[in-house]
Amino acid sequence: MATTSSPNAPPTLADLRGVLPRLYLHRSFVRRIGQRLNYLERLLREHGDAKFPVFHALDVLYCTSVLIEQLRKVYELIANHVDARFPGARKSLDSRINNSRPPGQHATYQYRAWLFPVLDHIPDSAFARLGFAPEHARGLLQEIVRRTAERFGQEEEELRRFAEGYGEITAAHKHGRAIFATEPSVSATTEKTVSVNMEASTSVATVLCSDSPGTPPTSFVVFRPDEAFWDDIDRMTAILDIQVPRLVDFIERFVVVVHAAIRQVEEGRNEPLPTFPFFLSGEPYTAEEERLLDAIRTKSLRLFDENT
Amino acid sequence: MMLMSIERIVIPTHVRDEFARSQHLVLHALGSWLAPAASTYELVQANVRRLETTVDDSEKAFLGWEVVAAAVELAELVATLILHTRHPLTSLFHSADNQTLKALFASLAADDFSQSEGFRFLRLRSLRGFSRETIRTMAATGRVVENLRIAVNGISNFWLIHADNARWFRHLPMSLTVDEADEISSGEHPSHETVTREIEATANRVETLARMDESTRVLEYTALRMEDIRAARQVAATANELVMNWISNNPVDGRPRPNERWLFQFLTHRLTDAEKRALEQHGHYILAERPANTG
Numbered sequence: 186m187a188t189t190s191s192p193n194a195p196p197t198l199a200d201l202r203g204v205l206p207r208l209y210l211h212r213s214f215v216r217r218i219g220q221r222l223n224y225l226e227r228l229l230r231e232h233g234d235a236k237f238p239v240f241h242a243l244d245v246l247y248c249t250s251v252l253i254e255q256l257r258k259v260y261e262l263i264a265n266h267v268d269a270r271f272p273g274a275r276k277s278l279d280s281r282i283n284n285s286r287p288p289g290q291h292a293t294y295q296y297r298a299w300l301f302p303v304l305d306h307i308p309d310s311a312f313a314r315l316g317f318a319p320e321h322a323r324g325l326l327q328e329i330v331r332r333t334a335e336r337f338g339q340e341e342e343e344l345r346r347f348a349e350g351y352g353e354i355t356a357a358h359k360h361g362r363a364i365f366a367t368e369p370s371v372s373a374t375t376e377k378t379v380s381v382n383m384e385a386s387t388s389v390a391t392v393l394c395s396d397s398p399g400t401p402p403t404s405f406v407v408f409r410p411d412e413a414f415w416d417d418i419d420r421m422t423a424i425l426d427i428q429v430p431r432l433v434d435f436i437e438r439f440v441v442v443v444h445a446a447i448r449q450v451e452e453g454r455n456e457p458l459p460t461f462p463f464f465l466s467g468e469p470y471t472a473e474e475e476r477l478l479d480a481i482r483t484k485s486l487r488l489f490d491e492n493t
Numbered sequence: 494m495m496l497m498s499i500e501r502i503v504i505p506t507h508v509r510d511e512f513a514r515s516q517h518l519v520l521h522a523l524g525s526w527l528a529p530a531a532s533t534y535e536l537v538q539a540n541v542r543r544l545e546t547t548v549d550d551s552e553k554a555f556l557g558w559e560v561v562a563a564a565v566e567l568a569e570l571v572a573t574l575i576l577h578t579r580h581p582l583t584s585l586f587h588s589a590d591n592q593t594l595k596a597l598f599a600s601l602a603a604d605d606f607s608q609s610e611g612f613r614f615l616r617l618r619s620l621r622g623f624s625r626e627t628i629r630t631m632a633a634t635g636r637v638v639e640n641l642r643i644a645v646n647g648i649s650n651f652w653l654i655h656a657d658n659a660r661w662f663r664h665l666p667m668s669l670t671v672d673e674a675d676e677i678s679s680g681e682h683p684s685h686e687t688v689t690r691e692i693e694a695t696a697n698r699v700e701t702l703a704r705m706d707e708s709t710r711v712l713e714y715t716a717l718r719m720e721d722i723r724a725a726r727q728v729a730a731t732a733n734e735l736v737m738n739w740i741s742n743n744p745v746d747g748r749p750r751p752n753e754r755w756l757f758q759f760l761t762h763r764l765t766d767a768e769k770r771a772l773e774q775h776g777h778y779i780l781a782e783r784p785a786n787t788g
Contacts, residue, residue, distance in 0.1 A: 206677050206705065210667040213702075217666040220555040231539070240532035251663060258665060270707035275665055354499060359566070359663065363573075366525040369502055381508045383521050390529075393522060394501075398590065401512040405502040414498035 242410035250355040257282040264297035295334040315480040332467035357392040369405045438462035534733040554700035562659035564725035567732035568652040601649035611638035616742040626775040633768035651728045668702035
């Protein structure tokens with residue numbers, strides 16, 4: 186979103202209106218992500234009743250993987266200012282989320298995804314209005330932001346590892362269900378030769394992996410929804426349960442702020458805007474940090490005022 | 494620490510060569526598609542049931558798109574079976590990319606699925622002689638194949654309409670509401686009123702959305718209607734039966750009676766009782782009201 190640029194001066198009406206198309210698109214995207222999370226929770230509740238447990242587990246896996254892919258695309262859209270109104274930019278997202286990042290970009294990625302750099306531009310007067318010494322409050326906030334970015338960065342790394350680890354299975358599942366209810370086994374027939382047997386199975390599913398399309402497979406990848414799989418799903422849903430609702434609130438509140446700012450500029454008013462939307466996850470907080478966060482939650486935090 | 498419940502088994506070269514020669518593996522694999530097809534169809538049914546009872550419009554739209562996307566996936570199972578039947582030696586393993594699928598479905602939608610191909614696809618029996626029963630049975634068989642062609646045509650048209658919608662929904666479901674699109678364009682595009690009238694005239698809309706292409710400055714409007722969702726459910730049901738019928742009639746390991754030939758309900762739809770009797774008694778087909786494996 187355009188608001189991630191350094192706000193040296195209050196935005197103009199044109200700036201604010203220019204933000205809206207991408208903001209609306211991002212909002213629709215995160216709302217669908219929120220719905221998909223609810224849908225995943227329903228699939229998890231219904232697993233015990235499934236007639237085809239392995240393939241129901243695959244539906245759970247696929248839904249989780251889609252959620253992870255979509256969440257990471259939202260990060261990418263915001264952190265790297267990808268303008269998804271253009272077809273090329275939309276297409277590039279598929280690979281961008283899996284590309285490695287240069288160390289400098291990686292270190293600041295979660296800061297940019299959650300728009301934390303904007304906090305550097307809060308004027309001293311805004312902190313003073315909350316009853317805090319500006320330098321002290323800024324220091325507290327920076328430390329909370331550092332812990333938050335570190336936590337989200339670690340969680341993103343877990344999401345990425347999950348997506349990569351189960352990638353062949355989910356790709357086969359979504360591409361025409363190229364995954365089969367069969368279990369391969371290899372046994373030695375003589376000292377130098379082995380045979381491969383395939384048995385119909387109701388407990389595993391197998392992907393045939395080839396080096397190139399239309400050629401015989403070079404390996405089988407067998408998926409077994411065992412306890413370890415459900416532990417992985419539990420961990421992913423724990424991360425998604427925290428990040429997705431925050432992301433939805435984050436974008437929803439951004440829309441509210443931008444609409445309020447447009448009204449103010451149109452009417453020539455300069456009143457406090459709703460609190461600037463930022464979401465922190467730097468738990469545990471010290472008593473002083475809690476006091477600052479409470480003040481920010483209950484009062485307006487102005488990015489611009491007549492003293493800026 | 495994250496544990497992966499997956500195991501990779503490398504296939505020795507001589508076994509790989511054997512797979513290529515015998516087609517045994519691909520037939521075994523395709524024959525195991527009963528469960529994924531039935532499971533996907535079961536998910537479609539569960540989502541439709543949920544959609545019909547929810548009062549939340551956004552959930553209704555989400556489930557509607559989910560049903561459409563699942564139907565597109567089931568259609569792709571059918572595509573793979575058709576490709577395999579056409580080219581059993583060159584299409585040894587699943588490899589249908591989007592371009593291949595698009596070309597295939599476009600040709601099938603244009604009726605490039607002949608009577609003889611339908612006959613081969615279902616492995617129907619050729620009867621000899623000119624007795625009244627034989628002629629009646631062959632005529633009924635012709636109608637069975639015609640039903641198959643209609644089903645394949647419907648599945649193909651559905652895929653062509655909705656494959657891009659399914660891809661959008663799965664990968665980057667961003668859109669504007671009609672009001673947001675109006676606000677952004679300020680009603681400046683000349684066709685604005687026409688578009689608004691068309692949207693308002695579209696009945697049973699579950700969701701209407703606009704997608705942007707800034708490079709062409711085009712706003713594309715799409716309505717998901719209850720009719721689309723019903724069509725998706727129908728396509729999913731037909732594709733599921735079609736996959737099961739193919740598996741039931743093809744030489745796959747483990748079938749107890751390999752000479753049996755099954756005709757599921759979508760193939761005998763609109764046949765007279767006399768035609769059905771001829772198929773059963775003279776053609777020795779087993780007519781199924783519904784696929785046994787769907788439970």
